[in-house]
Amino acid sequence: MAAAGPPDGAALAARLRDGDLAAAPAVLNLVENRGAAARPQIAALLGGVSPTALGAEAAGHVIGVTGPPGAGKSTLLSTLVREWRGQDRSVAVLAVDPSSRRSGGSLLGDRARITFDPHDAATFIRSTAAGTRLGGLAPATRAAAHALAIAFDVVVIETVGVGQSETEISEVADTVAVIVQPGSGDSLQFLKSGIMEIPDVLVVTKADLGQIALRARRDLAAALRSAGSRDTAVVAVSAVASPPVGMAELTQALDAHRATLDLPARRLASRRASALADFVVEHGERGLRAVGGRRDAGRLLAAQDPGDDIPTLVAALEAAAPGIMGTA
Numbered sequence: 001m002a003a004a005g006p007p008d009g010a011a012l013a014a015r016l017r018d019g020d021l022a023a024a025p026a027v028l029n030l031v032e033n034r035g036a037a038a039r040p041q042i043a044a045l046l047g048g049v050s051p052t053a054l055g056a057e058a059a060g061h062v063i064g065v066t067g068p069p070g071a072g073k074s075t076l077l078s079t080l081v082r083e084w085r086g087q088d089r090s091v092a093v094l095a096v097d098p099s100s101r102r103s104g105g106s107l108l109g110d111r112a113r114i115t116f117d118p119h120d121a122a123t124f125i126r127s128t129a130a131g132t133r134l135g136g137l138a139p140a141t142r143a144a145a146h147a148l149a150i151a152f153d154v155v156v157i158e159t160v161g162v163g164q165s166e167t168e169i170s171e172v173a174d175t176v177a178v179i180v181q182p183g184s185g186d187s188l189q190f191l192k193s194g195i196m197e198i199p200d201v202l203v204v205t206k207a208d209l210g211q212i213a214l215r216a217r218r219d220l221a222a223a224l225r226s227a228g229s230r231d232t233a234v235v236a237v238s239a240v241a242s243p244p245v246g247m248a249e250l251t252q253a254l255d256a257h258r259a260t261l262d263l264p265a266r267r268l269a270s271r272r273a274s275a276l277a278d279f280v281v282e283h284g285e286r287g288l289r290a291v292g293g294r295r296d297a298g299r300l301l302a303a304q305d306p307g308d309d310i311p312t313l314v315a316a317l318e319a320a321a322p323g324i325m326g327t328a
Contacts, residue, residue, distance in 0.1 A: 013048020
């Protein structure tokens with residue numbers, strides 16, 4: 001019996017446009033399929049959920065959640081998912097794990113660490129592989145976030161908080177939340193790391209620790225002010241307290257940031273950044289040199305139609321770099 005081919009990308013796009021949340025597993029299976037036969041179907045999927053096809057940007061709120069390992073991201077997300085579901089919002093979580101060098105698959109299985117109701121059709125949680133760079137976002141994760149934002153009210157990308165993830169999550173998400181743990185050195189490391197411009201919301205966990213958490217919140221707020229980052233909200237939460245502390249304030253801070261965005265401009269920048277990242281994954285630095293480097297690639301992408309989907313933008317880069325096709 002012949003093996004089944006990849007799912008029909010155009011049909012999946014139609015299901016997402018109709019708000020069919022049950023399409024999510026098939027969407028993830030398709031975008032994670034790196035076989036040649038899957039490429040036209042992935043292109044059909046992303047073309048079918050592009051601004052050109054929709055006549056607008058996807059309505060879902062794409063939120064990036066990052067922070068040092070052990071900061072409590074999965075525990076916090078478990079509580080946040082319940083908070084959003086209590087507000088009758090559908091939620092998809094893409095938990096990005098380090099990739100296995102042997103299989104390319106995810107290693108840690110964050111889905112197992114995020115507690116949720118498996119019978120709730122409006123909640124979808126999936127572990128995805130980070131790809132070849134430590135902490136980076138694989139093309140599949142970027143594509144899934146763009147696609148699922150059509151049908152889900154909230155799409156969360158949780159990263160491992162190391163390597164490339166801090167900068168790459170800001171390219172994909174509408175709103176970025178960075179998680180820090182008080183009393184562990186996280187706050188000081190954050191201040192030293194030079195990523196003050198990345199978070200839209202800073203989340204201090206373990207607010208039930210009292211003065212330690214309050215001090216961390218004050219220190220971070222002061223550091224943001226001194227760096228000129230006055231628009232970044234700082235929220236103290238505790239996901240393990242009973243009842244949890246600060247969840248309503250956190251969701252309000254995330255929503256408040258989304259309300260201030262020029263969403264079409266943010267999403268346009270996201271698609272172009274994703275296209276450049278996918279092009280480099282496929283063709284490497286040789287491909288980047290063939291288009292004249294990142295600056296020339298950026299100018300070429302800026303000249304494309306604002307409604308273009310990611311595969312169309314990648315194709316424009318490939319057309320500008322003759323001779324690279326088939327050479328990664």
